[in-house]
Amino acid sequence: MPQTLDAAAVRSWCSLALDALGREREEIDAINVYPVADGDTGTNLYLTVESAAQAVEAVFAAHATRATAPEPTPADAVRAMAHGALIGARGNSGTILAQLLRGMAQVLAPTGSGDGDHPDQGLAPALRRAAELARAAVAHPVEGTILSVASAAADAAGATDAEAGAGATARAAYAGARAALAATPDQLAVLGRAGVVDAGGRGLLTVLGALVRALTGEVPAAPPVRHRRHEAPAPPAPEGGGPEGDGSEGGGPAFEVIYLLEAEDAAVTRLRARLDALGDSLVVVGGDGLWNVHVHVDDAGAAVEAGVEAGRPYRIRVTHFGAAAGHPPEQVQRAVVAVVPGEGLAGLCAEAGATTVLARPGEPPASGELVEAIRRAHAREVVLLPNDAALRHTAAAAAEQARSEGVRVALIPTRAAVQGIAALAVHQPDRRFDEDVVAMTSAAGATRYAELAVAERQSWTMAGICQAGDVLGLIEGDVAVIGADLAATAEAVLTRMLAAGGELVTLVLAEDVPDTLADRLERYVREGHLAVDTVVHRGGRQSVPLLVGVE
Incomplete structure (x- = not known):
């Protein structure tokens, strides 16, 4: 196996990390109790790494057509990995992972780096920069989270011999991260009561384990195993925020808002302050004009509005948590997933309790995006509102896929956003599913x-x-x-x-x-x-x- 972090090793790292998260994401989802017990940390990390892997594959495909440079440089691969993670980041942990990869890229593939660079020589400082950048991206860092695990990995990597090579550095980083992960239940009370390690840190350890395997061919030691204890629910925490690295663990805001944002640095500084006042779990990552914004709020529309004032938000995802923080997502009986044509309607529909998918002009959502939204709703029953006649077959395919995963899905063939608004206006999640679907269908059809x-x-x-x-x-x-x-x-x-x-x-x-x-x-x-x-x-x-x- 290669002991150097060349382009092929970066490609292998992405592939191995994606495979590992695919195997382990259900386990990671199951231990997700902080910042919100919505059971999707593993899935969010998987989707983030999937986007990174796709970006790296696209770089290799582009170079394969060139006679002069059939293989990308290490810098090309590292930058692609970081950019792909940024644009595809999901949830708290996925957004932080994207910033970790961005920090590594700043050291391994600095602007202006050439074909002769040897990124593996900078793996330890790259992990240090990654940990620093990720911590700076979180509004209110808390120990016992993915941030602690990242810092421990950087410390351990920095303690290795400078001449040891990338493989030895990766091994040391993994060992440091593994020890830090085992300590998270003692650092964060909510983890200790539940008897689990931090889900985000657990996912990061999986990614670092894939790096070890890509560089050395070795399968690293298994992660620490902690099982959820069956005990009485924890007492209510004080009021206040409770994100990963951001406040208390009590009941928190109702919505998760994520979007990509094209904006200048000064505008993003103002945006951070405004979003921090609106909610919690604030993580803003990126730079050079492109940012990924993540926040938990009660007023989803205001969070999106803040993005509009700062620059151009797009790929907006608004998720209603459905259940109170501290309760497992399976307690959510019913949810609505709605496709909307603009940011304003995304906020409006989210406030009505819907998980939204933004249909950008000329870029209708694919069935996979709709399936992902259905999964994010964390409900046994889902009403799907495509709100566009052209999305009928796409929505039907998504509904069928979700049904195969055990979700009861009713597709209401709304042909316009105003029909979806009418359907949401009569939605009553406490009545029988069939009755609710009939009422919503009637309201949409009468519009x-x-x-x-x-x-x-x-x-x-x-x-x-x-x-x-x-x-x-x-x-x-x-x-x-x-x-x-x-x-x-x-x-x-x-x-x-x-x-x-x-x-x-x-x-x-x-x-x-x-x-x-x-x-x-x-x-x-x-x-x-x-x-x-x-x-x-x-x-x-x-x-x-x-x-x-x-x-």
Whole structure:
């Protein structure tokens, strides 16, 4: 086996870590009691490493087509691993792992490094930089977590002989991390009461074990085994935050919010302060204009709004914890998973108790993303709202996959976000599943939908020929009105939709549409239809300027 951390070893490390986490993620999920006992630390680490491995494979595939450089350099592979982990990071521990890999990359593959670099010579300082950077990324570090395990690994690696080589350094790091992991129940009371080691630290040990194996071919000693003790529930902890490295272990916020963010350093500094005041479990990792933001909050919309003010958030994931902290996720009976077209609706639906998947313009979610969202909901029963006619087959495939994993899934074929909002409005998780699904389906089916879009080119439509720049009013997916002005076209669409009756008009405005449009349309509805109410929501960055629903 190679004793040097070359590109092939980095590739092997990613592959071995992914395989190991795949085998062990259920065990890691099972011991996840801190910061929130939502049982997904192993899964989050697996998904984070999966993204890192895919990025490394993409670099190798790109180089395979080049006659001059068929193999990537070590620096290429290390940077790809760190970048892939950053963009695919999930949960507290996954986000911290991404920052650990980023710290290693800063030493092993500094900007401007060339083909002649030997990253293995810097493995010990790389692990030190990783531990420092990860600790700095957590708003309020706490000992007895993945941070402690990372620091111990760095200390042990730093104590090795500088000439020992990468293999010996990796062995020492693993041994130090293993000892630190065994000590976590004595450092963090919630772990001691449950009789488990820290789940995030346990996952990091798996990743370090894969590094040892990639460099030496040796299978390192098994991790310390601690089993959950069966004892009375712990007394309630004081009020306050309780993330991995961030506060107490008591009942915490209702939502986990994660997004990628393109922003300048100064804006991210302000964002950290704002999110720290909003919730807990705050981890912000990244740099060079791209960040991964993770926080637990009660107001998911405010957390997303803060990201919008700081820069451009995308790949937004909002998860409702469903059960109170300290209770196992299997106690959640029912959840709703909804696809939404903009950040504003992600916050709105999350506040209604839904786990959301953001559909970015031109990038509809794949079935795998929907399956992951169903898993994140941690429920025995899930109602899936695709909110887009084009996602019908994708959602059906995701539902079938989730059913094969033992989750009872009902797919309500909502064709627009406003139908999903209507369905969520009548959702009652305490009634029988079938009755809830029928009520939600009826509410969605009773909601007519429309959208206002801008034509990109001249084309034939059911309403005639449109020119590039024309405003199109699409009702139930068909162009019904062509106009030159957004407000006037919207009024024409409302006139047609309300001709068949209605009790409530829902307007969802994109972020760049002025409030004056909402005011005008509310006044138009009120003057023409006295018995019809109007509600307005901000959708954020959505693909069309206006969505309309009539119930």
